Amino acid sequence: MREVTVTRLSEVGYTVREATSGLQALAALEADPHVDLVVLDFAMPGMNGAEVATEIRRRWQAMPVLFVTGFADTAALADAGANGADAIVLKPFRKGELERKVATALGSRTTAGLRLVSDRTKIV
Numbered sequence: 001m002r003e004v005t006v007t008r009l010s011e012v013g014y015t016v017r018e019a020t021s022g023l024q025a026l027a028a029l030e031a032d033p034h035v036d037l038v039v040l041d042f043a044m045p046g047m048n049g050a051e052v053a054t055e056i057r058r059r060w061q062a063m064p065v066l067f068v069t070g071f072a073d074t075a076a077l078a079d080a081g082a083n084g085a086d087a088i089v090l091k092p093f094r095k096g097e098l099e100r101k102v103a104t105a106l107g108s109r110t111t112a113g114l115r116l117v118s119d120r121t122k123i124v
Contacts, residue, residue, distance in 0.1 A: 029056065
């Protein structure tokens with residue numbers, strides 16, 4: 001599913017850095033905190049998406065997070081910062097849903113401290 005997500009977002013023009021685990025995503029953000037959005041699956045090796053999002057919120061409060069999941073404890077996602085249905089993309093994706101929710105998450109972000117690179121949004 002990660003490959004499908006990366007491919008779809010890359011095809012519509014986003015610059016995507018892929019991480020295979022929550023710890024790898026956190027390390028990628030430490031190395032380059034100028035990311036505009038983090039897309040997390042709820043089920044991830046080592047840490048679940050809610051745990052990763054909680055840590056992201058602790059370190060980078062303004063960082064928007066979008067959850068991709070086929071099953072999830074919505075209370076856990078809400079505790080991790082998933083504010084409503086626009087912060088969650090259910091698998092399997094409906095046509096255009098991922099792209100729409102990414103655009104919504106980016107449109108509602110606080111721009112202070114975030115930047116676009118080469119006119120492309122960076123997503124981990």
